[in-house]
Amino acid sequence: MLSYILKRVLATVPVMIIVAVFVFLLLRLTPGDPAAILAGDAATPAQLERIRDRLGLNDPLHIQFFTWVFQMLKGDLGTSLISNTDVGGMIVSRLGPTINIALMTIVISVALAVPMGVIAAWRHRTWVDFAVMSFSVLGFSIPVFVIGYIFIQIFAIELRWFPVQGYTAPSAGLWDFFSQAILPSLTLATIYVALIARMTRASMLEVLGEDYIRTARAKGVRENVVLFRHALRNAAVPILTIIGTGFALLISGVVVTESVFNIPGIGRLTVDAILARDYPVIQAMILLTAGIYVLVNLIIDVSYSFFDPRIRY
Amino acid sequence: MQFRSGDFSDAKRVLKIRQLKVGLCDNPEAEKVLKGIDLDIRSGESHCLVGESGSGKSVTSLAIMGLLPPGALEIQGGLIQVGDTEITTASQSQMRKLRARRISMIFQEPMTALNPVLRVGDQIEEVLRMHTDLSSSEVTERTLQIMRDVHLPDVERMHGAFPHQLSGGQRQRIMIAMALVLDPDLLIADEPTTALDVTTQKQILKLISEMQERHGTAVLFITHDMGVVAEIADTVSVMREGTIVEKAPIRTLLTEPEKDYTRKLLAAVPNLKPREARADKGRDPVLRIDRLGMTYGGGGFFRKSEGVRAADAVSFTIAPGRTLGIVGESGSGKSTVARCIMRLIDPTDGSINVAGTEIAHLSRRKLQPWRRHFQIVFQDPYRSLNPRWTVGRSLCEGPVNFGTPRAQAMTRAAELMEIVGLPRDALDRYPHQFSGGQRQRIAIARAVAMEPDVLVADEAVSALDVSVQAQVLDLLDEIQDRFGIAVLFITHDLRVAAQICDDVLVMQNGKIVEHGPAARVLGHPDHDYTRSLIDAAPGRAWDFANFRPHDAAATT
Numbered sequence: 001m002l003s004y005i006l007k008r009v010l011a012t013v014p015v016m017i018i019v020a021v022f023v024f025l026l027l028r029l030t031p032g033d034p035a036a037i038l039a040g041d042a043a044t045p046a047q048l049e050r051i052r053d054r055l056g057l058n059d060p061l062h063i064q065f066f067t068w069v070f071q072m073l074k075g076d077l078g079t080s081l082i083s084n085t086d087v088g089g090m091i092v093s094r095l096g097p098t099i100n101i102a103l104m105t106i107v108i109s110v111a112l113a114v115p116m117g118v119i120a121a122w123r124h125r126t127w128v129d130f131a132v133m134s135f136s137v138l139g140f141s142i143p144v145f146v147i148g149y150i151f152i153q154i155f156a157i158e159l160r161w162f163p164v165q166g167y168t169a170p171s172a173g174l175w176d177f178f179s180q181a182i183l184p185s186l187t188l189a190t191i192y193v194a195l196i197a198r199m200t201r202a203s204m205l206e207v208l209g210e211d212y213i214r215t216a217r218a219k220g221v222r223e224n225v226v227l228f229r230h231a232l233r234n235a236a237v238p239i240l241t242i243i244g245t246g247f248a249l250l251i252s253g254v255v256v257t258e259s260v261f262n263i264p265g266i267g268r269l270t271v272d273a274i275l276a277r278d279y280p281v282i283q284a285m286i287l288l289t290a291g292i293y294v295l296v297n298l299i300i301d302v303s304y305s306f307f308d309p310r311i312r313y
Numbered sequence: 314m315q316f317r318s319g320d321f322s323d324a325k326r327v328l329k330i331r332q333l334k335v336g337l338c339d340n341p342e343a344e345k346v347l348k349g350i351d352l353d354i355r356s357g358e359s360h361c362l363v364g365e366s367g368s369g370k371s372v373t374s375l376a377i378m379g380l381l382p383p384g385a386l387e388i389q390g391g392l393i394q395v396g397d398t399e400i401t402t403a404s405q406s407q408m409r410k411l412r413a414r415r416i417s418m419i420f421q422e423p424m425t426a427l428n429p430v431l432r433v434g435d436q437i438e439e440v441l442r443m444h445t446d447l448s449s450s451e452v453t454e455r456t457l458q459i460m461r462d463v464h465l466p467d468v469e470r471m472h473g474a475f476p477h478q479l480s481g482g483q484r485q486r487i488m489i490a491m492a493l494v495l496d497p498d499l500l501i502a503d504e505p506t507t508a509l510d511v512t513t514q515k516q517i518l519k520l521i522s523e524m525q526e527r528h529g530t531a532v533l534f535i536t537h538d539m540g541v542v543a544e545i546a547d548t549v550s551v552m553r554e555g556t557i558v559e560k561a562p563i564r565t566l567l568t569e570p571e572k573d574y575t576r577k578l579l580a581a582v583p584n585l586k587p588r589e590a591r592a593d594k595g596r597d598p599v600l601r602i603d604r605l606g607m608t609y610g611g612g613g614f615f616r617k618s619e620g621v622r623a624a625d626a627v628s629f630t631i632a633p634g635r636t637l638g639i640v641g642e643s644g645s646g647k648s649t650v651a652r653c654i655m656r657l658i659d660p661t662d663g664s665i666n667v668a669g670t671e672i673a674h675l676s677r678r679k680l681q682p683w684r685r686h687f688q689i690v691f692q693d694p695y696r697s698l699n700p701r702w703t704v705g706r707s708l709c710e711g712p713v714n715f716g717t718p719r720a721q722a723m724t725r726a727a728e729l730m731e732i733v734g735l736p737r738d739a740l741d742r743y744p745h746q747f748s749g750g751q752r753q754r755i756a757i758a759r760a761v762a763m764e765p766d767v768l769v770a771d772e773a774v775s776a777l778d779v780s781v782q783a784q785v786l787d788l789l790d791e792i793q794d795r796f797g798i799a800v801l802f803i804t805h806d807l808r809v810a811a812q813i814c815d816d817v818l819v820m821q822n823g824k825i826v827e828h829g830p831a832a833r834v835l836g837h838p839d840h841d842y843t844r845s846l847i848d849a850a851p852g853r854a855w856d857f858a859n860f861r862p863h864d865a866a867a868t869t
Contacts, residue, residue: 125384211425218378219440219491220412223405233430308430309475 012294019290023283024065078280087284097167098265102250104185109192117200118227121208132197139194148187148260165262184261192246199242203235236307244300252289314854314862316563317547324355327498327531333391335376338384346372348555359532361542364552365778370535374501378418379408413440417492421504423484427476433487434472440494459490482513496528503535510642511849518545539582540852551575568860581780582857583808587831590815598630599766599799605663607649623649625823631799638802638814646823647803651771655689656680668766685715688760692772694752698744704755705740711763729758750781761792771803786813807850811835819843
């Protein structure tokens with residue numbers, strides 16, 4: 001098991017190298033002078049030379065690459081061209097809101113979707129199943145911002161249960177955090193509930209047809225035990241996969257929701273950086289996103305063996 | 314032959330079924346799946362329900378358990394009494410209390426009937442936790458005791474094992490322990506030994522009898538295997554198309570069956586006595602295997618592992634028109650040999666010579682032109698044909714790959730349909746429109762369409778009912794006569810081997826233990842292992858087709 005984790009961690013190295021090379025070349029291979037792109041149209045030759053010098057663009061390509069990688073490994077992600085602040089610091093300050101909202105979204109989604117999927121599979125082809133499936137289709141099809149505005153209208157403006165927008169860190173007040181995070185989390189959760197419920201239902205339908213489910217019933221086991229103890233664990237692998245991928249997507253930023261609820265998260269940071277051609281930030285974001293996907297996939301793969309003892313590495 | 318045939322007329326009646334009708338939920342007018350059956354089982358009695366697939370045996374057992382698939386099948390008349398309790402009208406929670414306590418059930422596939430993610434000890438304990446108020450330590454104590462009762466070794470350790478860590482026989486013992494831990498009045502055993510090797514089957518049958526005698530349990534035993542029936546039954550009910558056509562004590566049924574259908578069923582049981590070998594025409598072998606070896610595994614990222622020697626120094630030859638049978642239990646390496654010859658896996662050493670060409674170590678690309686010389690028919694006709702392709706397309710694919718024009722391949726396919734006894738229009742239909750036996754005919758036609766020199770049949774009739782089995786074996790014989798194909802017939806069933814093989818090769822743990830003419834190997838085996846296989850064949854002392862025991866000389 002430990003050797004498997006070690007193997008998987010080692011296997012992430014080439015992936016990250018490829019991503020790093022790509023990110024590095026992104027700036028260098030863009031047609032035209034990177035310094036000119038960075039400086040904008042109104043730059044003077046002196047300004048261009050200063051930028052070239054600062055980015056080390058006068059060195060040979062491979063020297064530039066190794067200098068850059070070395071800096072990255074030291075934790076120095078560069079300096080934003082726009083705000084002139086440390087990129088690492090910018091990302092860390094934006095990561096908190098995004099991770100907290102992502103966690104809350106996933107917890108809400110799993111808590112709702114898994115029981116929904118299980119019950120839909122159990123009551124296959126009844127009105128319960130039909131209701132769950134209809135909700136799934138609806139959750140997929142309505143755009144996120146529409147859902148966000150509907151929630152704001154109902155819960156913030158009409159009922160006045162929660163504030164309209166904003167974000168407070170949990171350390172600055174747990175209730176404030178919760179009351180502000182609940183609407184964006186619910187908004188994001190609709191699509192994940194739809195996705196996870198569908199996957200749970202499909203996976204459960206397959207497992208419920210297995211012989212050992214019949215055995216469990218023949219033993220006189222209560223139906224809830226059949227569903228949650230005997231069936232759900234066997235159905236877990238595809239459900240886990242989708243939860244993990246969903247979580248990675250959430251962390252790499254959800255622009256629309258962050259915009260609707262005015263949350264200072266990673267998604268908006270990325271979009272702002274792209275619009276402003278703030279290359280150091282873009283580069284760091286790509287690396288971070290790749291890293292998160294690799295890590296989440298590793299965690300998913302290792303967690304399979306926790307649910308299914310036949311999976312041993 | 315020793316039969317059980319006890320007299321139970323004074324014993325307590327455990328199960329009473331009267332005019333039980335089961336039909337489709339959404340269509341009460343359709344023909345019923347069970348058309349009004351009567352059944353009585355008394356304490357200590359072993360009642361066998363025999364019949365071909367689709368005769369309603371399993372539906373009967375599921376109806377008794379209240380486990381008919383909801384939304385598909387339902388009870389539409391009659392009554393089922395377990396002891397004094399009428400269960401056709403019982404609620405789900407009442408049924409749940411009956412299960413495991415009064416009636417319990419074991420299933421065919423021990424591989425899939427246990428939950429793969431739960432420890433086997435916990436799966437037995439669950440029954441006790443659901444149905445009793447025993448304390449935690451008492452539950453564990455009872456569980457370990459029943460595991461010892463079913464003769465599992467090292468029960469403390471096995472208690473914490475997962476199903477995939479146990480052998481098929483051990484899993485079935487766990488199932489039996491689970492079914493009997495609450496000492497039920499009735500045990501329903503649905504083909505409990507069909508998926509097991511003969512020697513394991515013998516042990517499990519013995520275990521069921523032993524537990525039955527110890528606890529006075531009534532057993533409803535469902536099987537299609539007449540050999541097993543002869544070993545275990547007191548009373549037999551023969552089922553056909555949802556009715557019980559004949560019911561009699563075992564000896565009466567085997568010696569003087571009243572109904573034609575029963576006679577037909579018994580006559581189809583292949584005889585253990587080998588057939589006469591066909592005359593050896595002295596032709597040169599078309600398949601020569603020399604010191605074939607296959608080691609699985611080995612290697613490994615951090616440390617070298619041993620690897621499993623699945624085939625070791627296997628040598629034999631087959632001449633055109635001859636049939637060689639490889640028999641042995643699961644894990645003996647017989648399927649490994651078949652797959653090596655087909656080059657579905659790459660042998661680690663040795664040589665395979667087909668029609669004069671050495672193929673054991675050819676690269677995939679160089680092998681391709683030789684593929685048409687050797688073809689295979691697999692065990693499961695339900696999974697070996699592409700369900701989305703018409704039969705015609707499946708049949709033509711091979712020849713077209715080798716350059717035959719499609720029209721010509723189609724004409725040939727139509728001829729083959731007639732040879733295997735199917736209508737020509739079968740070519741336009743899909744596999745699901747055929748029965749198991751018909752699909753196996755299609756699979757054979759597909760193999761023969763390539764005009765091979767060697768045909769490998771890997772357990773090709775094991776999934777079929779005996780009557781269908783006999784027909785498919787006849788077909789193989791006929792095709793062999795007609796095209797002079799050499800057949801390598803892999804089977805675990807000695808009865809089938811005795812009927813079709815000229816020569817027999819017995820394998821154990823990857824090695825050949827005995828090889829010779831079928832009549833000699835199966836009639837007068839030299840090796841202890843061969844003898845133990847023959848001894849374990851159920852009902853071997855009875856000549857089913859002639860309704861009498863074998864004479865002593867012919868069986869040993």
